[in-house]
Amino acid sequence: GENVEQHPSTLSVQEGDSAVIKCTYSDSASNYFPWYKQELGKGPQLIIDIRSNVGEKKDQRIAVTLNKTAKHFSLHITETQPEDSAVYFCAASTQAGTALIFGKGTTLSVSS
Amino acid sequence: DTGVSQNPRHKITKRGQNVTFRCDPISEHNRLYWYRQTLGQGPEFLTYFQNEAQLEKSRLLSDRFSAERPKGSFSTLEIQRTEQGDSAMYLCASSFTIEKLFFGSGTQLSVL
Numbered sequence: 001g002e003n004v005e006q007h008p009s010t011l012s013v014q015e016g017d018s019a020v021i022k023c024t025y026s027d028s029a030s031n032y033f034p035w036y037k038q039e040l041g042k043g044p045q046l047i048i049d050i051r052s053n054v055g056e057k058k059d060q061r062i063a064v065t066l067n068k069t070a071k072h073f074s075l076h077i078t079e080t081q082p083e084d085s086a087v088y089f090c091a092a093s094t095q096a097g098t099a100l101i102f103g104k105g106t107t108l109s110v111s112s
Numbered sequence: 113d114t115g116v117s118q119n120p121r122h123k124i125t126k127r128g129q130n131v132t133f134r135c136d137p138i139s140e141h142n143r144l145y146w147y148r149q150t151l152g153q154g155p156e157f158l159t160y161f162q163n164e165a166q167l168e169k170s171r172l173l174s175d176r177f178s179a180e181r182p183k184g185s186f187s188t189l190e191i192q193r194t195e196q197g198d199s200a201m202y203l204c205a206s207s208f209t210i211e212k213l214f215f216g217s218g219t220q221l222s223v224l
Binding site for chain 1: 147153168205211213214216
């Protein structure tokens with residue numbers, strides 16, 4: 001079945017540094033790849049997404065890159081701030097496009 | 113509309129009891145999803161509705177789990193004969209398409 005692997009599981013950076021989280025997916029039919037941020041006591045919130053016909057997408061300090069051949073995609077956060085501290089999840093759409101399969105998450109800690 | 117609403121926020125029950133959770137999606141969203149999230153893991157897809165039709169239910173964890181969306185608006189998730197392993201956060205999400213799922217804050221279930 002579909003599987004999404006995410007690394008690292010934890011990431012600690014200093015304020016102002018960059019953070020990179022990487023994911024790989026197993027289903028070559030997946031064509032939609034979102035990233036979600038989850039804060040304590042809340043549900044995941046979409047922060048950026050990319051479709052398979054695009055290699056890179058940027059939104060202010062956040063960017064996502066996709067390599068369909070290698071079946072991996074990455075989240076890049078530049079100029080990190082303490083409020084970026086949260087759990088980040090990558091996901092990939094199922095072949096039927098009916099649901100998202102999530103990675104296990106990365107706990108990002110940004111210290112000032 | 114303030115987003116996806118889930119009730120109750122917390123539920124404590126004894127093993128063997130039945131529990132029911134409610135999800136009110138963003139109005140006019142035709143898609144509704146149920147996910148389960150355990151500590152330190154990503155959301156795990158359970159089932160999906162398009163309007164009142166349940167189009168994917170093969171991932172429901174066992175026959176003790178069932179979901180309904182009777183009029184294509186709110187949805188309920190029922191777990192019969194609860195077990196300690198059912199303890200988790202149950203998340204609901206809604207959307208127009210597979211893209212841009214909006215999650216609720218979840219129902220935290222504790223089975224004693």
